[in-house]
């Protein structure tokens with residue numbers, strides 16, 4: 094309870110502004126598949142506060158990446174809408190992809206500079222910014238290396254640096270640490286925590302790891318199985334700046350447990366059996382489709 | 386099957402026995418063995434062709450073949466000297482090189498340009514793909530009479546045919562390489578607001594370069610084939626003409642000189658392009674296999 098009491102006194106600086114950064118209303122996305130029209134997402138309703146670190150958890154294939162792709166402008170919704178409140182004149186969003194998606198043909202430095210070279214064109218302080226983020230993420234010694242020469246953790250840092258260097262209003266992260274081993278993952282979480290507390294901006298962070306969600310997030314959203322919609326919402330009461338020590342506290346474990354209970358009953362179904370949603374309306378018959 | 390330097394596993398040990406896994410050879414021995422393996426590889430690489438030449442020479446000296454049809458390597462070298470001495474060889478080589486380089490460069494440039502456009506503009510590809518497939522299958526030599534009719538007896542028809550043979554290979558491979566560029570490389574470009582040209586420069590071009598260079602190499606080899614074919618029937622100059630003309634004069638040695646030089650030239654041309662490809666794709670050289678953690 095100590096943490097909750099402190100919350101009243103020390104405003105974490107994220108809940109004060111009332112205008113939501115992102116407003117999602119009845120958002121849906123369908124995909125055409127050989128078996129028919131598949132609803133991957135929604136209807137989803139959500140508000141993301143300005144400067145908030147929002148974590149989204151949910152079962153595999155529930156539409157989390159789809160949601161993020163819509164937010165990044167890579168995918169149009171097929172229903173509902175998402176409105177983003179733009180404040181600056183710089184890039185609106187940048188994404189850290191699930192599989193890193195850094196370019197094998199660019200060196201570390203060139204990868205990080207990429208976001209500054211395309212689009213609006215390089216700002217005057219481009220070199221400084223690239224240098225800063227290479228330093229900040231411990232990549233300076235590898236600036237001339239190609240990704241194939243780096244470890245998984247290093248590649249992930251390149252991906253994060255590439256997104257942060259453009260100073261986006263919204264940072265979108267799709268399971269950024271999923272491919273890392275448990276120890277490296279904890280180290281990266283600690284680093285991201287420190288990084289975000291230093292450079293606050295709106296973050297939408299997708300993860301499978303509840304521990305990660307509670308440590309990093311101001312709020313954790315639980316999504317149902319496909320088509321994903323929101324079935325749970327948890328404010329994370331711990332004050333900022335947080336440190337990794339939080340992991341050991343009782344409140345931390347309790348909240349994690351609470352989210353897990355919600356996820357298990359709402360998203361995976363109480364009976365543990367995950368029945369895939371049946372596809373509707375077949376659009377066409379595949380020539381070589383096997384009869385089932 | 387695995388290829389290791391180690392002996393196969395021993396048969397299953399009886400129950401209760403202790404199985405020990407320990408080095409069977411010392412590290413120094415293992416290193417020496419690997420070095421020896423590389424020496425053997427090199428000996429084979431160079432030794433086999435040289436050995437074959439030696440056998441050929443010996444067989445010719447023992448009159449195992451009819452030397453009128455199968456001159457010895459020594460005879461061929463002698464003919465080479467004569468052909469260089471009279472200057473016919475240099476002239477033929479110069480003409481053929483010129484035709485090859487001009488035809489190749491033009492065909493490759495147009496093929497690359499069009500391949501990138503077709504790969505990026507799906508509708509255009511849908512519209513032009515059947516035509517390209519159809520024209521690709523037309524034997525280039527069959528077009529020679531038509532081109533001669535149109536352009537007359539100049540170098541132009543030859544250059545056009547070389548360029549065409551290169552163009553089709555390059556355009557088809559480049560289009561395929563560009564359409565195969567993975568979504569996970571295109572999405573970051575889109576995400577950071579890259580324009581079409583920026584996406585091309587930063588993503589599509591480098592992503593497709595390795596396969597583009599493979600196609601350039603194949604096209605180079607193929608261009609040599611087409612060129613020699615054309616020079617057999619038309620041209621009055623060039624390496625193909627030299628070979629054909631030697632046959633008519635029954636100068637067998639010079640015939641072999643021509644064939645061998647064309648082969649050597651083909652190898653050099655392809656090596657040059659492979660080398661350029663390695664320069665243009667430095668990320669495929671260093672590091673190599675990616676370690677995950």
Ligand SMILES: Nc1ncnc2c1ncn2[C@@H]1O[C@H](COP(=O)(O)OP(=O)(O)O)[C@@H](O)[C@H]1O
Nearest residue numbers: 124125126133152153154155156157158159160
């Ligand atoms: N381009 C696509 N075409 C067809 N189906 C897709 C496409 N992208 C995603 N899907 C489907 O939509 C569902 C949600 O995908 P995704 O958003 O990637 O899930 P998550 O990230 O939560 O694991 C999945 O069932 C997936 O197969």
Ligand SMILES: [Mg+2]
Nearest residue numbers: 157158191267
């Ligand atoms: Mg996903």
